[in-house]
Amino acid sequence: MSTDVAVKKVSVTIDDKKVEVTPDKTVFQAAVEAGIFVPHYCYHPDLSIAGVCRMCLVEVDNAPKLQISCNTPVRDGMVVRTSSDKARQAQKGSLELHLINHPVDCPICDKAGECKLQDFYREFGLYKSRVELEDKVHKPKAKDIGTIVLDAERCILCTRCTRFTHEVTHTDELVIVNRGNRSELKTYDDGPLRNDYTGNLADICPVGALTARDFRFQQRVWFLEKKNSVCTMCARGCNTTVSVNPKTKKLYRVEPRRNPEVNKSWICDTGRWRYHYVYGESRLRTPEKISDGRVLESTWHQAFGEMKRALEDPSGIVIGLSTQLTNEEILELVLSFKESGVKHFVRIVDEQVIEERSPWDGVLKHRDHTPNAEGFARMFSMMNTKFLDCAGLAALVGEGNLRHAWFFGLEGEDVSWASRFVEALPEGVSLTLHATSRLPIWERAQWLLPAASAFEKSGTMVNALGRLQRLQAAIPRVSLARDGHAVAFGVQRGADRDAAPEARHVDLFEKLIAAPLLGREQVWKKLDPMGVALKERS
């Protein structure tokens, strides 16, 4: 992005450390570049500067008073002290001011463990309180504002949340009313939040004032471990972390992972909270055979056996692949079925949105609810293979030779866009569906095979911006669910003895995918956690 004509850098000394930064930077940003932490509440890299919390005060040589580093531009030769006695004293003072009316109810606060009041008190405070509890100003607690719970008493008025609803979602629901110590954060009409990105408010609130209803009191955060992944609920592919309790191996929350090229610090509420299908009632747990409307629990062994037998006449088989599959799964399935002589492949995608000219919602969301349509196209062109759309499938049906349709990788409970592919099949064609969930639209299938969810498998995907990103399994597969690799292996052998080797996706990525896509060798482990922008598809 930056031009080659280098902007002349200025040199700043922060706590005896010299850094060279571009002149458009603030002292705070220069400190970040120098690896020096300055305490802050209101500053946020993806919001405008407010300069209201006064936590980031630092000493600047020659300036008579302390300066807020978040809003002080750098100057060449500037000397800054972030932890001199004077600066420390001021930071402590600001903190004390913030805590004057704070209820300090950490034991019953869900933010405890990731609260910046707690963190900074340990690091910069440690004074003895001069305020009696009964002298504090009290405000509403645990107020319902929709997806988020608001505890006005805990709010330190940093205005991150009001800036978010003003600058990011442009919905302006949150305001601070009144003045002085009666200032209070609320939704202006006391109604619920009305935007698709509310979960981010719980992330950016540095204290326990805004917490997400979905996560409240589910887990103390110090019991959780975070794994880097990407969201698969739409074609944006926002970067995420998935929090799992390593003891129970259960998934508790999905949060944004900052990537300025894709999602800044945000994700939408769908991406954050739709994961519940993973443990949902409708989740398929074992292979099921359906005959005469009766559902019989079956085994992978039997399913693979039947599929292998059907493969003896590959001309009667069509393979449908959801654009929710990873690049590696697509490659694996196509190569393996081609080897068995199958000729027809169908792309199962939301066809109504795939050709749309302005598919974005203005913030992040893409109208295509599948994550890998771009990767799908690249994999097929790499393999020099043609795929059919829904109309193509109908035409193929018209030829009259089709006996089996096997659709793979349908994920989630909201896949109504896929039903037209099922409807295109006449009665005489038997349908085998590899999906995460049992849905009414799958009713006509003869086999339902439990698919691993996006949280249970690893691989790469290419988002609608043309960025190659890495999906990483965060939880073990639920019951007998399998990913595309395991299924391809099983069908090949017609038996359930050899599941796919654990690191199959790594193998395929390193040997077959990396070089054609990236134009160079790439080790899976070292793939940039922020993804890599690919060259445009020709």
Place this chain on the structure above:
Amino acid sequence: MTEVSSPVHFSEQMLETVDRLIAKYEKPECALLPILHLAQDQFGHLSPPVLNYVASLLKMPPGKVFDVVSFYTMFKTRDMGKWCLQICHNVTCTMMGAERLVHAAVESLGVGVNGVTEDKQFSLVTVECLGSCDKAPVMQVNNEFVERALDAEKVKNLIKDLREKGQTTFEEVTR
């Protein structure tokens, strides 16, 4: 002329004033304060429908209007009766005996601070510095200052006057 759909409305003539006010500034929202005063004069107090109406006239998010209104004590967001007594309780006035004025008013009216009398004739609030510290303690009745050597006795008389005659010349009661 600015036109919006709303359950409350300014008259044609007031809408012209609104347009004139808006034209005075670079951005419509700069005219917020004078237009809020206008709305308060017209509707008595600034209820949520009125605030939404003002927001739509100025093409501002309603939240911003609620925010501003809550900041200033001179804006009323509920029906405060015919006479709203506003006693300053900031530093100077407090030092000069504002509390005694509040007590006197509470006694005469039979309602506490922030209260409205049942007959909707009076309400009582305390406000921040009215900018007349040199004449402290001061009080304001609706938009009129009452700032001459005010004491408890005079507050009581003033209330009596207002109640009996329905009006008063403030100069007289405080002379």
